[in-house]
Amino acid sequence: MIQFPFDNRYAALGDDFYERTRPAPVREPELFAFNDALARDLGISASDVAVSGAAVFSGNTVPQGAEPLAMAYAGHQFGHFNPQLGDGRALLLGEIVSPDGARYDLHLKGSGRTRFSRDGDGRAALGPVLREYLVSEAMHRLHVPTTRALAAVTTGEPVARERLLPGGVITRVASSFVRVGTFQYFAAREDEQAVRQLADYVIDKCYPQLDEHSNRYAALLAAVVERQALLIARWMQLGFIHGVMNTDNMSIAGETIDYGPCAFMDAYRHDQVFSSIDRQGRYAYGNQPSIGLWNLTRLAEALLPLFDANPQTAVRVAQEVLEGFVAHYESAWLKGMREKCGLTACNGGESSEDRVLIEALLEVMAENRADFTLTFFHLSRLPDQPSAQDENLLALFQHPEQMATWLQQWRTRLKHETQDDAARQAGMQSVNPVYIPRNHQIEAAIRAAEDQDDFSVFHELHTVLQQPFVQQEGKEKYALAPEPEEVVEYTFCGT
Ligand code: AMP
Ligand code: MG
Numbered sequence: 001m002i003q004f005p006f007d008n009r010y011a012a013l014g015d016d017f018y019e020r021t022r023p024a025p026v027r028e029p030e031l032f033a034f035n036d037a038l039a040r041d042l043g044i045s046a047s048d049v050a051v052s053g054a055a056v057f058s059g060n061t062v063p064q065g066a067e068p069l070a071m072a073y074a075g076h077q078f079g080h081f082n083p084q085l086g087d088g089r090a091l092l093l094g095e096i097v098s099p100d101g102a103r104y105d106l107h108l109k110g111s112g113r114t115r116f117s118r119d120g121d122g123r124a125a126l127g128p129v130l131r132e133y134l135v136s137e138a139m140h141r142l143h144v145p146t147t148r149a150l151a152a153v154t155t156g157e158p159v160a161r162e163r164l165l166p167g168g169v170i171t172r173v174a175s176s177f178v179r180v181g182t183f184q185y186f187a188a189r190e191d192e193q194a195v196r197q198l199a200d201y202v203i204d205k206c207y208p209q210l211d212e213h214s215n216r217y218a219a220l221l222a223a224v225v226e227r228q229a230l231l232i233a234r235w236m237q238l239g240f241i242h243g244v245m246n247t248d249n250m251s252i253a254g255e256t257i258d259y260g261p262c263a264f265m266d267a268y269r270h271d272q273v274f275s276s277i278d279r280q281g282r283y284a285y286g287n288q289p290s291i292g293l294w295n296l297t298r299l300a301e302a303l304l305p306l307f308d309a310n311p312q313t314a315v316r317v318a319q320e321v322l323e324g325f326v327a328h329y330e331s332a333w334l335k336g337m338r339e340k341c342g343l344t345a346c347n348g349g350e351s352s353e354d355r356v357l358i359e360a361l362l363e364v365m366a367e368n369r370a371d372f373t374l375t376f377f378h379l380s381r382l383p384d385q386p387s388a389q390d391e392n393l394l395a396l397f398q399h400p401e402q403m404a405t406w407l408q409q410w411r412t413r414l415k416h417e418t419q420d421d422a423a424r425q426a427g428m429q430s431v432n433p434v435y436i437p438r439n440h441q442i443e444a445a446i447r448a449a450e451d452q453d454d455f456s457v458f459h460e461l462h463t464v465l466q467q468p469f470v471q472q473e474g475k476e477k478y479a480l481a482p483e484p485e486e487v488v489e490y491t492f493c494g495t
Helices: 036-042 049-058 126-141 180-188 192-206 216-238 285-307 311-340 350-368 372-379 390-394 400-414 421-429 439-452 456-465
Strands: 018-020 030-034 069-071 075-077 080-082 090-097 103-109 148-160 164-174
Touching: 030 049, 030 456, 036 148, 049 148, 049 164, 075 180, 126 148, 126 164, 126 439, 126 456, 164 439, 180 192, 180 285, 192 216, 192 285, 216 285, 216 311, 285 311, 311 350, 311 421, 350 372, 350 400, 372 390, 390 400, 439 456
Parallel strands: none
Antiparallel strands: 018 069, 030 148, 069 090, 075 080, 090 103, 103 164, 148 164
């Protein structure tokens, strides 16, 4: 049997925090993906995964030491507060301690109804399971903090959505599945004691360095603010759109969490939206930083009584901490974008001039609907002098002369670089991916699995995405933008 190094602490917080629930068995589980490397890192001994993996990762067998429970949480969904959400189709199996001493949560998603399911069936369709597996593992390889995918199974049971679809269960791993909405749940009930207990739990688990801090709860908010600012800057630098940045989908550990109708952009647009449920464009690409701050302000409100007994002082503390978000975000964004453009020299006011240059690039890209990833891919391969290769980049632009003008400005700026040109190109290539999980490729993997029971497309795409910065022979098609007829306009959460 697969052995997990469980050491459960969330369960010890008390009944108010969750509902103990066993996964609902499925008819005919089959394991089609298992992340050996992650299992090893986590200290999971899985030598017989071929035998027992399907039972364990479908929830049919609850492994030894697991204490499955559905976590309670609330959340602002598209700006409206819902005091009662919670794991409606997911379960915390338990917490594990990896060989290096780090603690992780193990979660099943699609494991059946819970007390928090409302009208939902507690199940997940295979398509969203495949998308989450592919995108979360790609994000990890792209150096974006994220939940990981440990395993995925088909259930052998259909789930009813717009039509009947094959069902799946994904096992995912996070530093914590506590969300901003978990704090809101107790704050809405004016249960200050529970908010404090939860904050202490999170500090112990995710931010142990804050334990001795003189105002540990303000320090917790500050740490979450910083991690979220850095996280969202990473999303922006890769053209990633989360799609449903509700406060219940925002992790207290600063990881990308709850992959639903998420997507990477092909053509660059600041106001790009993919999610079919985001009709107002609240969670459009360009809104993500400000929504991040909005969500963190909701977290600050929930933590307020912990900052100071005097409400006015508490508000002042919260405001000061929240003000840090913009500074963290702006500096992380600029640092990453400068790296993407090969701009490292930093003498005098160069940074703010670089910002103007970078914003001009984004403007030209937007006006020309240039492919986000391919623009930086080709830029990373250009020498500091005009060359025949410029054509590869210019071909992405409807008005190449606009980009040619920008290239001139960029090359003028490169004269200030002290590194040699080969080093500059290598640096750029190490941060600008060749491969991202493009929607049309994910869609192709889902179609093959759903319609033909063929998982080879999924596995090939997953393998390519394990080395996103390395050009792989024979895998050129995965770097390409979609043909007009392949473009995916919307993604669905599939709930
Ligand atoms: P999401 O925005 O997808 O993260 O989900 C929002 C809320 O709806 C969470 O409380 C989920 O647990 C719940 N939910 C989503 N899909 C289902 C489902 N199929 N069955 C039960 N609950 C669900
Ligand atoms: Mg969610």
